[in-house]
Amino acid sequence: MKTKMMTTVAAGAILASGLSTAAQAEDLTLCWAAWDPANALIELSKDFEEQSGHNMSFEFVPWTSFADRMLNELNSGGQLCDLMIGDSQWIGGGAENGHYVKLNDFFDANGISMDDFIPATVTGYSEWPKNTPNYYALPAFGDVVGWTYRKDWFDRPELKAEFKETYGRDLGVPASLGELKDIAEFFQGRDIDGTTVYGAAIYTERGSEGITMGVTNALYNYGFLYENPDQPYDLDGFVNSAGAVEGLEFYKELYDVGAPPGSSNWYMGENIDAYRSGQVAMQMNFAFIWPGVEADENVGSGKSGYFPNPAGPTGQFAQLGGQGISVVSYSEKQDAALEYIQWFAQPEVQAKWWELGGYSALKAVVEDPSFATSQPYAQTFLDSMAIVKDFWAEPAYADLLIPMQERIHNYVVAGDGTAQDALDGLVRDWVEVFEDEGKL
Amino acid sequence: MTASPITKAAQHTPDGIAKKIRGLSDRSIAWIFVAPTIFLLLAVNIFPLIWTIRLSFTNYRVNRPNKEVEWVGLRNYERILNDPDIWHTMQATAHFLFWTILIQVLIGFALAYLINNKFKGNDLWTTIIVFPMMLSPAVVGNFWTFLYQPQIGLFNYVVTFFTGGDPADFSMIGDVYLAPWAIIIADTWMWTPFVMLICLAGLRSIPDSIYEAAECDRASKWRQFWTITIPMALPFLMLAVLFRGIENFKMFDLVVQLTGGGPGNTTTLTSIDLKREAFEKWRTGYSSAYAVILFVTVFGLASIYVKALNKVKER
Known part of the structure; x- marks a missing residue:
């Protein structure tokens, strides 16, 4: 009897879901960058397809052209993407230019609370204006710049002894950016197992956002501020403060004494390649690469360690990465897209997202007692997410990014002028952008 | 004897059009043949060039379509x-x-x-x-x-x-x-x-x-x-x-x-x-x-x- 009843219920459920599917099945396109987590999302989304009956398509664009391609798509009101996992800095433009659907009512109606997510990710990925409860995205992928190091090299007795003799302290995870530079210098040009290795792979790329995402990890910790905390868009003396100049000089010195020769235009991919191929002792990179490092046969399985961006003279911060998922306002399938967000926000889906290599920003996942020990890099991820700062998220973010890329790259890599010149020039460029925007 | 394709085409041309074509000079017919190419050249080469010259005297930014375009004279140059x-x-x-x-x-x-x-x-x-x-x-x-x-x-x-x-x-x-x-x-x-x-x-x-x-x-x-x-x-x-x-x-x-x-x-x-x-x-x-x-x-x-x-x- 019980079996018969279950069969009837199951048949009814299948029929009902089949009918609803037949009536509402949509082809949804999700746009994101082409990288490892995107493959994990394809895997994860199969559950959504199965449950909802909707068909998911994906448009993944390499990072170096991701912003160009997707911002053009949004600015032209294109209907390619129903769902967009856009970079954190796009949120201002997405909101003010009407590209993203405001999600407050949807969240309220479906019991999705932003209190359930890591606060930094809510501020960074979802809110516009910042620190106001206006949500245009659900935190989708928490990410932050951190460091990976060759634990197996750091543990070698002969290297430990030599380092101690040279620097008077143990070779280990650096407590400050100054110590990090010492370690990079120590490994620079060193012969390890018959191969010449180098100190640290850092971001120097000029074409998209690379060097900005790298240098800010030094600038923030030396006292750089984007603006006067008491007066928005007041830049002079904050962007180019004495501390900021010192931070920029530090980054150039790190590049000069500790980066591999020829690393003049490196970003995520080049850093990963240099590290995996055993060229460098440390690499700066976003946390998304850590699952791949652990799985790598050359540098994984305990050979690598992870640490958050070390402190500087005025504090300890790290550059925020990561993205929120938004519904594109030009989509004609907004209901189905919202359905996807509702599904994605579920704790069990978020838990599976972490298992597959996606960095969930849901507190229920990251605050679970087992989380910190679930992966060798999990604790570092948590520590790093607690110290994040982000680049401008203004609608004119692209206009603000380009001069920073130019000024910083030209000083750090090409040695043009001084750090003070570079940051003074940056202030002039940014003031011009804000004047054009009518904010000054 | 089989009619050639040209003869066939001529036979199928409506009388009105045939009369008009017969009245055209060689120069006119030449212009008719050349016109599409000239039109294309004007559309894809000359017009963009003139438009670029015009834009070069303005502060126009294509990513800000709603912003007022100002005539700035030779400032850009x-x-x-x-x-x-x-x-x-x-x-x-x-x-x-x-x-x-x-x-x-x-x-x-x-x-x-x-x-x-x-x-x-x-x-x-x-x-x-x-x-x-x-x-x-x-x-x-x-x-x-x-x-x-x-x-x-x-x-x-x-x-x-x-x-x-x-x-x-x-x-x-x-x-x-x-x-x-x-x-x-x-x-x-x-x-x-x-x-x-x-x-x-x-x-x-x-x-x-x-x-x-x-x-x-x-x-x-x-x-x-x-x-x-x-x-x-x-x-x-x-x-x-x-x-x-x-x-x-x-x-x-x-x-x-x-x-x-x-x-x-x-x-x-x-x-x-x-x-x-x-x-x-x-x-x-x-x-x-x-x-x-x-x-x-x-x-x-x-x-x-x-x-x-x-x-x-x-x-």
Whole structure:
């Protein structure tokens, strides 16, 4: 009897879901960058397809052209993407230019609370204006710049002894950016197992956002501020403060004494390649690469360690990465897209997202007692997410990014002028952008 | 007897139209045939040019369609011509143009001279030599990026094999002094065969009878080279210089793949800079003025050069 009843219920459920599917099945396109987590999302989304009956398509664009391609798509009101996992800095433009659907009512109606997510990710990925409860995205992928190091090299007795003799302290995870530079210098040009290795792979790329995402990890910790905390868009003396100049000089010195020769235009991919191929002792990179490092046969399985961006003279911060998922306002399938967000926000889906290599920003996942020990890099991820700062998220973010890329790259890599010149020039460029925007 | 297709078409043409066509002059019919091409040329060449000139006097930004467009007169032109960064870019372009053309003409002509002599395997060598120019510039850029890698690149190993030292001691694309030469070497590798082919055509156009007459006059090979080969191949050499000059003035893909314009602005050529201004910074009015300046420069130089080329051909 019980079996018969279950069969009837199951048949009814299948029929009902089949009918609803037949009536509402949509082809949804999700746009994101082409990288490892995107493959994990394809895997994860199969559950959504199965449950909802909707068909998911994906448009993944390499990072170096991701912003160009997707911002053009949004600015032209294109209907390619129903769902967009856009970079954190796009949120201002997405909101003010009407590209993203405001999600407050949807969240309220479906019991999705932003209190359930890591606060930094809510501020960074979802809110516009910042620190106001206006949500245009659900935190989708928490990410932050951190460091990976060759634990197996750091543990070698002969290297430990030599380092101690040279620097008077143990070779280990650096407590400050100054110590990090010492370690990079120590490994620079060193012969390890018959191969010449180098100190640290850092971001120097000029074409998209690379060097900005790298240098800010030094600038923030030396006292750089984007603006006067008491007066928005007041830049002079904050962007180019004495501390900021010192931070920029530090980054150039790190590049000069500790980066591999020829690393003049490196970003995520080049850093990963240099590290995996055993060229460098440390690499700066976003946390998304850590699952791949652990799985790598050359540098994984305990050979690598992870640490958050070390402190500087005025504090300890790290550059925020990561993205929120938004519904594109030009989509004609907004209901189905919202359905996807509702599904994605579920704790069990978020838990599976972490298992597959996606960095969930849901507190229920990251605050679970087992989380910190679930992966060798999990604790570092948590520590790093607690110290994040982000680049401008203004609608004119692209206009603000380009001069920073130019000024910083030209000083750090090409040695043009001084750090003070570079940051003074940056202030002039940014003031011009804000004047054009009518904010000054 | 079967009617030809033309006759059939004529038979099927409605009387009204047939009468009108019969009344047209040859000149009118010619205009009817040429009109679509003229219309297309106006639409895709002339109109955009005029529109660009118009935009160059405004502050228009294509990514801000709602912002009021102001007429700024010659301000964009003044800013460009007084911008030291743009002059640096012009210098980088001139450096690239001068050295690529010089080296490619020298090597290309030398190769053509060798290939022009009949020897076993001549055709095979010609095919092997022209192989690089069959590749996509983007592929060549990527390929040379790997060759120039200080740690794993073949280029550094070859250089240090002859000079000694560690291959990682220098970085072709990461060094502000070497990067301009890195792009020149890659471009030369790719496009010298093109120059060689043009020179080869020039050399093969010289009648053997002239050399035979010179032999009869007991002219040395050296004298034959300077008084017959070079003067008669000169129009072809000049043509090669013109083609390579125009091509390299707009060089973009190879350099972007290789250095991205860096380190710093060292290898930022005008076309790369213009693309950044127009499609990264979205300063449409400013970049239109920039494009007009470049257009006038190239057009002016090319016109002078073509006149000189025609004079040489007429000799």
